Amino acid sequence: xxxxxxxxxxxxxxxxxxxxxxxxxxxxxxxxxxxxxxxxxxxxxxxxxxxxxxxxxxxxxxxxxxxxxxxxxxxxxxxxxxxxxxxxxxxxx
Numbered sequence: 001x002x003x004x005x006x007x008x009x010x011x012x013x014x015x016x017x018x019x020x021x022x023x024x025x026x027x028x029x030x031x032x033x034x035x036x037x038x039x040x041x042x043x044x045x046x047x048x049x050x051x052x053x054x055x056x057x058x059x060x061x062x063x064x065x066x067x068x069x070x071x072x073x074x075x076x077x078x079x080x081x082x083x084x085x086x087x088x089x090x091x092x093x
Contacts, residue, residue, distance in 0.1 A: 001027065050081070051080070051081065
């Protein structure tokens with residue numbers, strides 16, 4: 001079962017296609033090349049929301065669709081939920 005999708009191989013977040021429970025070892029698919037990827041969710045990720053595929057420090061740029069989408073405002077660990085509490089969107093950065 002696929003729990004998340006990644007749009008481009010250069011992306012560092014995946015999008016949950018189901019509600020993901022904390023502690024779940026997830027399977028994902030990169031849409032651009034149909035490659036399978038894995039990630040462990042270390043907190044709950046709601047359906048349609050982003051999961052970090054790598055660690056981020058404050059000031060790092062998050063990439064989705066092979067485009068920068070925002071700046072990190074709180075440290076993010078791989079497997080954490082990426083949303084407004086830890087990411088300032090590029091539009092407002």
